[in-house]
Amino acid sequence: MITFDLDEAQAMFAKTASDFARERFRPNARAAEADGRAPDAVTAEYTALGFGALDLPESLGGLGQGLVTRAVVEEALAFGDLGLALAMPEPGAFAAALLALGSGADQQRHLAPLIEANAKGGVLWSEVKPRAQTFSTVALEEGTGFRIHGRKAHAVAAREVASFVVFARMERKSGEVRPAAFVVPADTKGVRVGEPVRGLGLQAAPTCEVTLEDVVVDASQRLAEADADFDRRVVEMWSRIAIVTAARSVGLASAAFEYARAYAAEREAFGKPIAHFQGLAFLIADMATRVEVMRAVVQRAAWAFDSGAKDATKYAAMAAAECHDGAMFVTNQGVQVLGGAGFVRDHLSEKWMRDARAHMAHGWSVALAELVIGRRALGDDDASLGEDAPMPELQPVMV
Amino acid sequence: MDFELTESQQNVRQLVHWLAKERIRPLSLQADRDHAWPNAFLLELKQMGVSQSASSANEGGADGPKQTSRSAVIGAEEMAWGDASLILTLPGPGLGGPPVRMTGTPEQKERFFAPFAKKDEVHWGAYALTEPAAGSDVAGIRTTAKKDGDAYVINGTKCYITNGARADWVVVFATVDPSKGRAGHRAFVVEKGTPGFSVGKIEEKMGLRASETAELVLEECRVPVDNLLGGEALYEKSDGFKTAMKTFDNTRPLVAAMAVGIGRAAFERARDFAKEAYVLSRPIPRYTSIRAMLGRMERRLEAARLLTWKAAAMADEGIPNTKEASMCKAFAAEVAQQVTIDAIEVMGAAGNHADAFVEKWFRDVKVYDIFEGTGQIQRIVIAKRLFETIRSF
Numbered sequence: 001m002i003t004f005d006l007d008e009a010q011a012m013f014a015k016t017a018s019d020f021a022r023e024r025f026r027p028n029a030r031a032a033e034a035d036g037r038a039p040d041a042v043t044a045e046y047t048a049l050g051f052g053a054l055d056l057p058e059s060l061g062g063l064g065q066g067l068v069t070r071a072v073v074e075e076a077l078a079f080g081d082l083g084l085a086l087a088m089p090e091p092g093a094f095a096a097a098l099l100a101l102g103s104g105a106d107q108q109r110h111l112a113p114l115i116e117a118n119a120k121g122g123v124l125w126s127e128v129k130p131r132a133q134t135f136s137t138v139a140l141e142e143g144t145g146f147r148i149h150g151r152k153a154h155a156v157a158a159r160e161v162a163s164f165v166v167f168a169r170m171e172r173k174s175g176e177v178r179p180a181a182f183v184v185p186a187d188t189k190g191v192r193v194g195e196p197v198r199g200l201g202l203q204a205a206p207t208c209e210v211t212l213e214d215v216v217v218d219a220s221q222r223l224a225e226a227d228a229d230f231d232r233r234v235v236e237m238w239s240r241i242a243i244v245t246a247a248r249s250v251g252l253a254s255a256a257f258e259y260a261r262a263y264a265a266e267r268e269a270f271g272k273p274i275a276h277f278q279g280l281a282f283l284i285a286d287m288a289t290r291v292e293v294m295r296a297v298v299q300r301a302a303w304a305f306d307s308g309a310k311d312a313t314k315y316a317a318m319a320a321a322e323c324h325d326g327a328m329f330v331t332n333q334g335v336q337v338l339g340g341a342g343f344v345r346d347h348l349s350e351k352w353m354r355d356a357r358a359h360m361a362h363g364w365s366v367a368l369a370e371l372v373i374g375r376r377a378l379g380d381d382d383a384s385l386g387e388d389a390p391m392p393e394l395q396p397v398m399v
Numbered sequence: 400m401d402f403e404l405t406e407s408q409q410n411v412r413q414l415v416h417w418l419a420k421e422r423i424r425p426l427s428l429q430a431d432r433d434h435a436w437p438n439a440f441l442l443e444l445k446q447m448g449v450s451q452s453a454s455s456a457n458e459g460g461a462d463g464p465k466q467t468s469r470s471a472v473i474g475a476e477e478m479a480w481g482d483a484s485l486i487l488t489l490p491g492p493g494l495g496g497p498p499v500r501m502t503g504t505p506e507q508k509e510r511f512f513a514p515f516a517k518k519d520e521v522h523w524g525a526y527a528l529t530e531p532a533a534g535s536d537v538a539g540i541r542t543t544a545k546k547d548g549d550a551y552v553i554n555g556t557k558c559y560i561t562n563g564a565r566a567d568w569v570v571v572f573a574t575v576d577p578s579k580g581r582a583g584h585r586a587f588v589v590e591k592g593t594p595g596f597s598v599g600k601i602e603e604k605m606g607l608r609a610s611e612t613a614e615l616v617l618e619e620c621r622v623p624v625d626n627l628l629g630g631e632a633l634y635e636k637s638d639g640f641k642t643a644m645k646t647f648d649n650t651r652p653l654v655a656a657m658a659v660g661i662g663r664a665a666f667e668r669a670r671d672f673a674k675e676a677y678v679l680s681r682p683i684p685r686y687t688s689i690r691a692m693l694g695r696m697e698r699r700l701e702a703a704r705l706l707t708w709k710a711a712a713m714a715d716e717g718i719p720n721t722k723e724a725s726m727c728k729a730f731a732a733e734v735a736q737q738v739t740i741d742a743i744e745v746m747g748a749a750g751n752h753a754d755a756f757v758e759k760w761f762r763d764v765k766v767y768d769i770f771e772g773t774g775q776i777q778r779i780v781i782a783k784r785l786f787e788t789i790r791s792f
């Protein structure tokens with residue numbers, strides 16, 4: 001039966017997340033942006049809430065909730081501050097990679113300890129120097145393992161990360177060359193996380209370059225289970241990341257919308273609250289509509305994912321495109337509604353607009369997501385690394 | 400959270416889709432050229448049980464939660480996928496139905512709905528609010544009603560009335576006292592053949608050509624007091640304007656669903672064209688921008704559909720949905736227009752051909768941003784819900 005209602009547990013998680021984000025994220029948003037990291041106290045409190053592994057299997061120490069629940073919580077957190085939400089210690093994209101590409105044993109070995117320790121995980125995907133068709137980071141088979149060499153870019157909050165999944169071009173002794181994924185703890189010899197890169201937005205969770213120089217890993221650190229259908233699994237990973245990313249966009253957009261609405265009801269011009277003026281009222285009505293649209297597509301996609309629907313990837317791509325576009329529209333108008341006040345740092349509106357543009361580089365871009373949908377519309381349903389994943393040479397992404 | 404259709408909704412969708420594809424589409428272009436649907440076909444549809452509201456819908460009770468609105472939007476999308484003008488032409492009370500159902504006395508309901516029960520005949524009702532000088536500004540209607548003994552004498556002109564000429568009766572909105580604004584509005588059921596009630600011109604339109612759009616003229620038209628909807632008692636507690644507007648909370652999601660249906664038809668046509676005809680040697684068009692455009696069309700339609708479902712689900716659950724109903728109507732109309740524009744773009748010159756369908760859907764869908772409240776009016780409705788203290792925009 002079609003229903004958009006949250007169940008009791010979902011509503012409770014959402015409420016807890018929302019209260020926390022309003023009280024702890026929102027007031028710290030500016031400071032975290034300036035410091036390039038979350039205040040330790042906020043991180044500790046967040047950890048105590050136990051949201052980090054909300055959607056991860058109970059067998060791994062997670063709470064066993066679905067992506068629908070994860071999505072409502074992410075929206076609530078991002079409403080407080082998206083930068084801080086991204087900075088929080090949680091397995092995040094690392095978990096998405098392990099769930100999609102790892103075996104049960106891989107997950108127990110690499111993911112469960114991260115959950116147990118409330119540590120942050122990361123994925124190294126984009127390349128500093130992209131190479132056509134594949135990864136330029138290389139993993140050469142040597143002895144009983146691999147030697148990894150390369151420079152990865154745009155790794156979100158990488159300085160806080162305890163363990164990475166590294167995507168690389170694997171070159172085997174047999175001469176076989178193919179993409180593969182490796183689990184590389186951040187303290188492995190040869191891993192160097194660079195200085196935070198100053199950027200447009202989301203500066204509480206700045207990206208870094210990560211250099212891998214003669215990093216030696218054991219063969220067992222490779223997610224070999226994925227060999228048989230690597231492309232499909234990678235696309236599944238990106239789908240999961242896309243849904244979570246899109247859910248955060250909803251929170252970001254609704255923050256900008258709510259703020260603009262309240263401002264328009266108070267601020268006067270020509271002797272009336274500015275919301276009286278239709279040019280502005282219609283804009284705000286459109287912002288409200290877009291937020292509703294975004295929320296609905298995220299819920300649809302998360303539900304498809306939770307129910308194991310065949311076309312979950314398509315819905316994830318729809319959520320990605322709709323929410324990246326939507327958040328940009330809403331936050332942009334969010335500044336517009338405030339006029340000059342929107343442009344200055346007294347209000348968070350300008351930050352939300354910068355954050356939205358920066359966030360559009362997280363996960364699938366609008367351009368790629370639309371191609372993912374379009375391909376499937378044309379009957380080409382097979383997941384493909386070249387077509388469905390943000391290949392580094394085409395468009396670097398943050399993750 | 401759930402997006403699974405109930406079994407009965409799946410049946411509605413399948414059945415209506417079959418009908419749309421096998422029976423409606425083949426007649427669609429001709430109906431557009433003839434500016435009419437064949438009456439025999441309309442009768443056949445009626446006898447098959449096809450109506451504007453999905454009759455198999457669960458009304459709530461022992462069978463589980465009420466599904467009426469949800470089932471209706473699902474059916475409407477499929478039918479509009481076939482041909483939107485047909486939905487507006489299906490025999491039945493049409494837009495006149497909701498006000499009679501919501502505010503009519505039991506006797507009025509029985510009397511006015513009776514003709515539709517006749518198995519071998521087609522009958523229509525209509526809804527006449529719009530006037531030459533009052534469209535969006537519904538509060539500004541100038542048609543007057545003066546009480547005179549056991550009747551009201553109505554004077555005025557109504558325009559753009561769907562099925563206005565063929566209708567057995569028309570719900571006509573008039574004012575008993577222009578100085579009272581909305582409080583002076585009354586809704587009357589004016590029956591065909593009433594002296595002083597006549598049909599003016601039948602419009603020729605850009606799209607939805609097979610749907611009848613008529614001008615109605617009321618000159619010293621005496622309408623019995625019994626035809627005042629809800630009786631005089633009703634207007635002692637609430638005003639007629641609310642009656643007029645309440646209709647829209649129910650119909651806007653339906654209208655949105657129709658826009659989605661037209662858009663989806665155009666999207667699928669363009670998609671199939673791209674798959675089959677674009678580049679001879681390749682199943683997928685070489686231009687990635689075409690693929691991306693198709694991706695965008697599909698995702699925007701899905702977004703509009705979800706918003707429509709949400710407004711319908713709220714209606715079923717008894718949650719006030721005025722804001723959401725306006726949101727889905729405004730959004731779906733905008734999306735569907737862009738999709739039909741893009742569909743022609745994907746097909747290039749072939750999309751402009753009169754037998755390619757998409758040019759028709761491009762013409763048909765425009766009015767979805769106009770009737771049942773223009774896109775601008777929807778935004779006013781939304782804004783009123785967003786700013787409780789501001790009453791005029």
Ligand SMILES: Cc1cc2nc3c(=O)[nH]c(=O)nc-3n(C[C@H](O)[C@H](O)[C@H](O)COP(=O)(O)OP(=O)(O)OC[C@H]3O[C@@H](n4cnc5c(N)ncnc54)[C@H](O)[C@@H]3O)c2cc1C
Binds near residue numbers: 534558561774
């Ligand atoms: C095919 C068709 C079928 C129809 N069927 C029916 C029917 O069955 N019954 C019925 O009663 N009516 C019907 N209508 C009429 C329809 O509801 C009106 O056309 C519609 O409400 C708009 O009114 P209008 O045409 O007078 O435009 P106007 O009200 O003159 O609007 C002109 C423009 O001004 C804008 N505008 C108006 N007021 C404002 C404002 N306050 N703020 C900002 N912008 C504003 C509008 O959005 C529009 O863009 C039908 C119309 C069509 C085309």
